[in-house]
Amino acid sequence: MKHFSFTIILAGLVLVACEGPMGPAGVAGTNGNNGTDGAAGKDANNVCLGCHASTNMAAKDVEYRQSKHFTGVTSLSRNTKYCARCHTNEGFKEITSTGTFVVNNDIPSATRITCGTCHAHRSFDFSADTNAQTLRTTTPVLLNYTINLVATDFGKINNLCNTCHQIRGVTSEKYTDSLGVVRSFSQLPFFPFSPTKNDLATVNYQVGQSFSVHDGNQSNLFKGINGYEYTGQTYTRTWQHSANTCTTCHMNKVDPVRKVGGHSLIVNTLACEQCHDTEKIAPTQAKIDAKRIELGELLTARKVFRKSTSTAGVVSYSAVNTHDFYGRLFPTTASTTLFGTALVAANTVSPTSGLVVYGNTVTMATDASYATRMGRPWKYGELGAAYNYGYINSELSMGVHNPVYAMQLLQKSIDWLKANP
Ligand code: HEC
Ligand code: HEC
Ligand code: HEC
Ligand code: HEC
Ligand code: HEC
Ligand code: HEC
Incomplete structure (x- = not known):
């Protein structure tokens, strides 16, 4: 059996630009880690910093700024009741938390799609499918224009993208x-x-x-x-690339010079070669x-x-x-x-x-x-x-x-x- 004296190590970790949640108390130990029964604690520096290293987060930010999610429009028509769910950060958060098709009302102060639109920690259990744990939604999509509400499962990451990248309703x-x-x-x-x-x-x-x-x-x-x-x-219905996710191509190898790949969501076509x-x-x-x-x-x-x-x-x-x-x-x-x-x-x-x-x-x-x-x-x-x-x-x-x-x-x-x- 494995015990992680996880919180204790986490306490000493400085996260970049965000505050970590407080975990349950760890068990006292003999290995210098304050965990009773011995096994070395999992190193939070590795778990968290795999993503939260400031260089990594900063790189993501630079890439994201190349994407239409950042450069696109959020003016008047896009923050109205029928558009905000896909075109704004606040609208997407609202419909994914309430499970509704459109937001309750226009959102005059709505802001553009950003890190926290797509990301939210749903758990800190990174033993499997690490990236999916940090996405706001991965549940099958209730398509906007279908009457009998049958959810369509596009696969985890695709469900995130396709909550917006679908035919729009009213x-x-x-x-x-x-x-x-x-x-x-x-x-x-x-x-x-x-x-x-x-x-x-x-x-x-x-x-x-x-x-x-x-x-x-x-x-x-x-x-x-x-x-x-x-x-x-x-x-x-299927073809050569059907088993891929949207991100296989749209978040492929970053090329900072050509400004493609990664969070730019622009396909790095050289990587296809x-x-x-x-x-x-x-x-x-x-x-x-x-x-x-x-x-x-x-x-x-x-x-x-x-x-x-x-x-x-x-x-x-x-x-x-x-x-x-x-x-x-x-x-x-x-x-x-x-x-x-x-x-x-x-x-x-x-x-x-x-x-x-x-x-x-x-x-x-x-x-x-x-x-x-x-x-x-x-x-x-x-x-x-x-x-x-x-x-x-x-x-x-x-x-x-x-x-x-x-x-x-x-x-x-x-x-x-x-x-x-
Ligand atoms: C797979 C990548 C990944 C890992 C691993 C990861 N995070 Fe995050 N975390 C993110 C992303 C992406 C965001 C959203 C960034 C933003 O909004 O600026 C985030 C946001 C956060 C936030 C802000 C609150 C929130 O939920 O949006 C906290 C706190 C946080 N992470 C703590 C941690 C801690 C503690 C660990 C290690 C136990 C950890 N993260 C591991 C990717 C990760
Ligand atoms: C919150 C809704 C939302 C989510 C989630 C979302 N998108 Fe988008 N996406 C949009 C909107 C809206 C635009 C158009 C922005 C504009 O032009 O104003 C867009 C634009 C794009 C573009 C550029 C299209 C163009 O016109 O050049 C790409 C590529 C893209 N998204 C891929 C993705 C991928 C891949 C994912 C999943 C990782 C994703 N999107 C998740 C709403 C979303
Ligand atoms: C179900 C999600 C969804 C809804 C609702 C939605 N859009 Fe979009 N819209 C998208 C996505 C995704 C894109 C970008 C992908 C693409 O261009 O193929 C986009 C692109 C656009 C574009 C072209 C790119 C740009 O920004 O110039 C316009 C214009 C636009 N939407 C206007 C609207 C308006 C106005 C409404 C409300 C009446 C609306 N959309 C409602 C998902 C949606
Ligand atoms: C359009 C949705 C979307 C937006 C906006 C977005 N991300 Fe992500 N991000 C994803 C998806 C999807 C993945 C998982 C990719 C995979 O597993 O294929 C991911 C993965 C990550 C990872 C873990 C993978 C790695 O390479 O380290 C980090 C860290 C991250 N994003 C940070 C950010 C930050 C910071 C921002 C804002 C500057 C941001 N993301 C904006 C969708 C998004
Ligand atoms: C096999 C690789 C591949 C996969 C998988 C893939 N795409 Fe694309 N996508 C492309 C290519 C190639 C283009 C057209 C060339 C370009 O615009 O980069 C494109 C174009 C787009 C555009 C228009 C971009 C623009 O600037 O005009 C959007 C939006 C988009 N894809 C979203 C998605 C979404 C959402 C998914 C998942 C449901 C997805 N893609 C899956 C390769 C892919
Ligand atoms: C892991 C290998 C692999 C990668 C990487 C790859 N492909 Fe493919 N792709 C294939 C195979 C195999 C076929 C089917 C045989 C063929 O048409 O050459 C194919 C077929 C295609 C076709 C269909 C051609 C036709 O007319 O039938 C398109 C379009 C395509 N790929 C786009 C892309 C794009 C865009 C990328 C990069 C984002 C990409 N592929 C990366 C393996 C790959």
Whole structure:
């Protein structure tokens, strides 16, 4: 049996910039360590200083300052009720401690993601899985947009990252229409896709509805789940790197000169070359991107999407509403009827409470976009193809997180559209 006269040694240890907790009293001993029965105490200098050595902590701080978690934005929109859970330190601490989906209210004084957002000592038992003991959460993630709340287990460290790096749920509150009626806004009215769905069933894509997945969908692609999967098709969920964690690549070997690796969360691509003789990222992305454009073009030809080119020459595709805010079908010819064509967010900040005053309104106008309207509801298969386009397009790795599943989602969408003109 082993006895650690741990606290006694710890008492003599100076931790950097933080105060250690008081442990239980140690047992008196014979080995000069004040532990009765002999065995030498575990050296807290090694246990704690493995991480807390000031050079190590300082290095982490320098790396962290390269990351978007530090350099990103925390202004107004990100600290509101629907954004703070992922975009701020206080919001994340709140939802992980209360187990809620959104924070209780806007957090005007919220600060950016920092060490203590991700880290908290959950125990000092470092006998196994040392790093995971210092993470704020490692429990399976209740994905924001699922109705039946089944937690998805991405693996310990991934659960930390994916509590934020997932599809976002509701994003706004209420809209007031021209009659002064307050209506609620639904971000993902079509989700989750039922496993017994009918690809040919119809669905309105109304003004005010959104099926956007937001920027943080890395979790789902990495695991090869939650794309729109067509009836009768099979999908491959795993690939070469599926057994990795997010940190295998995003906290890989630090290169202080190139400012990559470690807590910068920027992938040190040179370190990939220990296995890959050729660079894998660019060719993988090029292949997926070509497929993404093929799907975008097909959806444009069908008037599910509208294509636009910016003055800088950047091509983008956006989904075209079939129905207005009140559920009236948009015609395909010019009309003098006024439709609920757009929602305007005119949110302001209360000078007294600092909280956001939601002032969203519905714009009534004639429809200038009739030439690019489809004139009928979508089929679920079309919604699925449009959703899959967004799933890949707003996932910043452009397929690298799971090239196999990414390619299948795009290709099977294309195949379905061609088979169902
Ligand atoms: C696996 C790495 C690791 C080990 C081992 C470790 N710590 Fe920490 N500890 C951290 C990190 C990371 C933080 C968060 C740093 C921050 O917020 O600035 C932290 C924070 C703390 C804090 C601040 C309070 C808190 O919970 O956030 C205390 C106190 C602390 N550690 C004590 C200890 C003691 C005592 C030991 C040895 C028994 C120890 N740590 C071992 C990584 C470690
Ligand atoms: C508290 C929520 C949260 C957690 C936890 C979190 N992230 Fe993030 N992450 C974000 C947000 C929000 C951004 C975007 C910041 C911005 O641009 O304002 C981001 C940005 C990033 C980026 C840069 C993306 C870009 O646009 O360049 C990477 C890479 C990243 N995170 C990886 C990770 C990894 C790996 C983990 C787990 C170790 C993790 N994140 C944990 C919320 C989180
Ligand atoms: C479920 C977590 C989550 C919620 C909720 C969320 N975001 Fe994000 N957001 C992220 C993550 C993670 C990233 C960074 C990863 C990426 O860009 O792929 C990000 C990136 C962004 C970006 C692009 C990077 C930047 O900072 O410019 C914007 C803009 C943004 N979010 C705005 C918002 C707004 C506004 C809300 C609230 C309406 C919101 N987000 C709610 C997780 C979330
Ligand atoms: C986005 C979340 C996130 C943020 C922010 C973050 N860490 Fe970490 N940190 C992690 C994760 C995840 C690990 C475990 C990595 C692993 O085991 O693969 C880790 C590991 C560590 C370790 C132990 C491993 C080692 O190499 O010593 C220390 C120490 C540490 N972090 C300190 C810090 C400090 C200091 C800060 C702020 C400057 C910070 N971390 C900010 C997620 C984060
Ligand atoms: C096999 C290695 C690998 C794994 C594992 C991995 N990523 Fe990535 N990730 C990449 C590469 C490569 C890119 C694209 C190139 C880049 O931006 O560095 C990327 C891009 C990203 C981006 C966008 C970064 C940006 O600046 O545009 C985010 C955010 C991200 N990953 C988060 C995650 C999360 C969260 C996980 C775990 C669920 C994860 N990654 C797992 C390799 C990986
Ligand atoms: C431990 C070895 C190892 C490391 C390290 C490694 N990979 Fe891989 N990777 C493989 C193997 C094996 C394959 C499958 C065979 C192949 O495609 O070469 C693969 C395949 C890939 C593919 C798929 C290529 C395709 O088009 O099918 C990508 C993308 C990739 N790796 C990215 C990365 C990135 C990014 C890193 C660095 C963060 C990395 N890998 C580090 C072993 C590794």
